[in-house]
Amino acid sequence: MSLSDKISARVQAVPRSGIREFFELVLAAGDVISLGVGEPDFCSPWHIREAAIFSLEKGQTSYTSNLGLLELRKSIAKYVAAKFHVQYQPTTEVLVTVGVSEALDLAFRALLNPGEEVIYHEPCYVSYNPSIYMAYGTPVTVETKIEDDFALRASDVEKAITPKTKIIMLNFPTNPTGGVQPKAELEGIADLAKQHDLIVITDEIYSELLYDDREHHSIAALPGMKERTILMHGFSKAFAMTGFRLGYACSPPELTEAMMKVHQYSMLCAPITAQIAAVEALENGAGPVEKMRKAYWHRRNLVVSELNAAGLSCFQPGGAFYAFPEIRSTGLSSREFAQRLLEEEKVAVVPGTAFGTAGEGFVRCCYATDDQNLATALGRIKAFAARHRVS
């Protein structure tokens, strides 16, 4: 008996993640400086950890409502109203999930019939394509380009719309590019969604991490859009709470109910300790978030100027904590670049192609790492780029 024959055809068809493959190379390389992570270098702020500890001391270890603690849903609704300018009902329009990861899976499973299409932009977070596919949907890619600072053109989205299109999936600020979406293009996409009666899923997990006095615009806040949008956000990035595994989806009652159906049978509820910590984060976390944002902002300035000085042309990303330099001046492919940088300089970056074919010619450098590591890594990248310069 071959066990691999027992795996469903759909799961077999999903390729191994480019990140996992690279991860193993990095582990094998031993003592490396990694700019390859996708999470903050900061530990969750102490007031949040302390709230979690206190809840355990008090013995708060039970299940919660399927939707999540009402207190947390109220905090979320208040936070989202203040930050995104959209009002959601805590009782019917907010679902607490195990990270944005779970929220994505729930939304695709709740909405998609086999063969229905989801338009999303690449380069993008690694799980969109497989999550759509495993929910029996058909992923349809639209490229974002360096000439547009990796913003998404509404006209490109329009070209991808077919009678089978059901969802447009957005992620701004974007992992891995750090790109943000100008309001005008966002409005263009909103118009398309209304015109073609499409649902919009928007993953705004990096929305607090914006630089140079930028303001965040959520598509959910545009006229007529709350009715057809699932707004996803979480605690992993801005609050440095990746390991707590907590996120949420805000959407009209029908959609929340549908996602809740999947959630209640697959997850039951998100962990209570994380939910209590999240209330503390929303109610008292603004100071620490701003402190971390400032640190990322300073590092972004440093990283982008150093990469450009190294001859790796890099646009100034407006948000998140990634720089996405072009590495074509070395004559290497993204994968070769990452692999040889690892071998020759012991610095890990992620090949752009891990985030879709549109990432060829780029690598992702995460600057969520301490200043000293960053300085050493940049020095090594500079030496590497100088050695491999062809043009």
Place this chain on the structure above:
Amino acid sequence: MDPLLELLQQDARLSAEQLGAQLNRTAEEVAVEIAAKERDGTILGYQAVLDPEKANDTGVLALIEVKVTPERGGGFDRIAERIARFDQVVSCWLMSGGHDLAVVVQGSDLRDVARFVSEKLSSLEGVLSTATHFQLKVYKQNGFLSHASSTGGRLPVSP
């Protein structure tokens, strides 16, 4: 606060080049501004923050609460400045609450601090009373934890 001062307060050893790179400004601009801030007394000085235990600092530190009579015309300033000028005084603050001045004093040992308090501080005209508290152990100093455990454990590559 000024972003440059904020950065310097976190790490005063950053060079003008490093500060400039983080703030999107030239190293020259930064150097000129720092020099100006040093001249006008915005920046009072630069120090290393030490863990006294590891640094084998056998000296003692005391926090002394001082009650004084404010002077007509000068308020607390004259007496406070007078106290602050002693080499033994590390910090001197005017406080709200039950006493007037909080004075942090450094000495080689208990007796050294006691001598300073009885001979210098208490005998100053205008000083009504003192209460001396000795430091026993440092857990956090100027924002730095003494025994910070590393937060490590991130995977080297993640999505």
